[in-house]
Amino acid sequence: MSRTCTIAELAREFGVTTRTIRFYEDRGLITPLREGQRRVYRSRDRVRLRLIMRGKRLGFSLEEIREMIDIYDTDRSEVAQLLLVLDRIAQRRANLVERQHDIATMLGELDELEGHCASLLREKEVGTSRPVRASG
Amino acid sequence: MSRTCTIAELAREFGVTTRTIRFYEDRGLITPLREGQRRVYRSRDRVRLRLIMRGKRLGFSLEEIREMIDIYDTDRSEVAQLLLVLDRIAQRRANLVERQHDIATMLGELDELEGHCASLLREKEVGTSRPVRASG
DNA sequence: CTTTACCTTAACGTAAACGTCAAGTAGGCT
DNA sequence: AGCCTACTTGACGTTTACGTTAAGGTAAAG
Missing domain, CATH: 1.10.1660.10 (Multidrug-efflux Transporter Regulator; Chain: A; Domain 2)
Structure with a gap:
């Protein structure tokens, strides 16, 4: 190193x-x-x-990132500071968990759309005797 | 509605x-x-x-969001378009999964830090005759 | 008719997160 | 000594994502 x-x-x-x-x-x-x-x-x-x-x-904005870094940097020699850190950790965690849910929602929507597309695709393949050739 | x-x-x-x-x-x-x-x-x-x-x-930037919306908006009447949509879905998913990992890493680090703080706090509480705050 | 409230386009302002010079310094090579 | 390279501190430029007037249209209420 x-x-x-x-x-x-x-x-x-x-x-x-x-x-x-x-x-x-x-x-x-x-x-x-x-x-x-x-x-x-x-x-x-x-x-x-x-x-x-x-x-x-x-x-995250640089300001938010600075706040995160502050969590790691805070003096941990006093009880008050420790409690402060624990509180900030809880807030950060809540924020991150929200994001996780947003991502899960997006992934779910993508799954749904993919399923829809896949079934459409199967329909089209069934209809054609030969591979992909579509036209009036 | x-x-x-x-x-x-x-x-x-x-x-x-x-x-x-x-x-x-x-x-x-x-x-x-x-x-x-x-x-x-x-x-x-x-x-x-x-x-x-x-x-x-x-x-996500507005431009990225526009690209996502485009995925949902793309015409799905032709096979080529369907394949395009499926490809974009895969890319989006990969991106989201990366973010999930980043979040998981952050949450892990927060857990670690929290554990450290909690044990520091316990040490301090042992030394005091009157407990600062008890939980769990 | 005037006021009030909500809408419109257009244009300039701004904070964040850098990019892009400009001008100067400090150390190494020949 | 002269040049090159990597570093330094400004300071102005740029893009994104809006905020903030400006200047006016429309429709119901007083």
Whole structure:
């Protein structure tokens, strides 16, 4: 495991531009170390970026993603903070479960449509003595 | 069930602005009837809007949502079109299944974190004479 | 007829999430 | 020393998905 890397390496690794990574930093999603001027990324940052990309695939805004990251970042030394984290986890979970239902609904509708199409297709195949040739 | 309705009624029903609905029409996502100048929406349009809202919740762009709607709209009288629809269905399904996995991963991570927090909390509660909060 | 309420198109404004220069710096090669 | 490459910080441009006036049409109510 490469301990640290440059911004260009990280960008290649995740298939994004360096501009994107700097933008995420600007929005407080990543906080790399510095070696003089240059940014130095560690596995910690790679984990973050993975979280970010996953969040993006699911359509979360960067702000929402920042909130998720905050959950992992919150200080867990005090009871109040722990309770806060548990509360946020519950909210996130509820949100994700909603999405799961939306996806399940969509998949169900696709199944239905597919079944319809398949049966239409069978009808057409039965009607033709030879393979696909349709016309008046 | 009200067969038709105005743009304002539809907007209230779905909790969006009329501007939003007109914008969706502009992008080819909805095509209401007209009574003179005015738009008239039927259950067909309501179904569309439900599809749109669901797509938005899942983070799909309006363009992607338009493509989904196209799947349902494609002419199914010809075999070639049916095969096209089946192909698109497969692609959509693959996409949705990917999202399901992303969500499952996130939920798993939340479970893990929750477990960690819960055990930290138990440690702290053991140390206190008066319990902070008990459950389960 | 005027007000009120709802509708229309058209056009400009805006926040998010970057893309795309521009101009400068720092280290390595020859 | 000169050049190349990779990095840096701006700062303006772009697309998406609407918000927000502007400017007006229509139909019932007062």
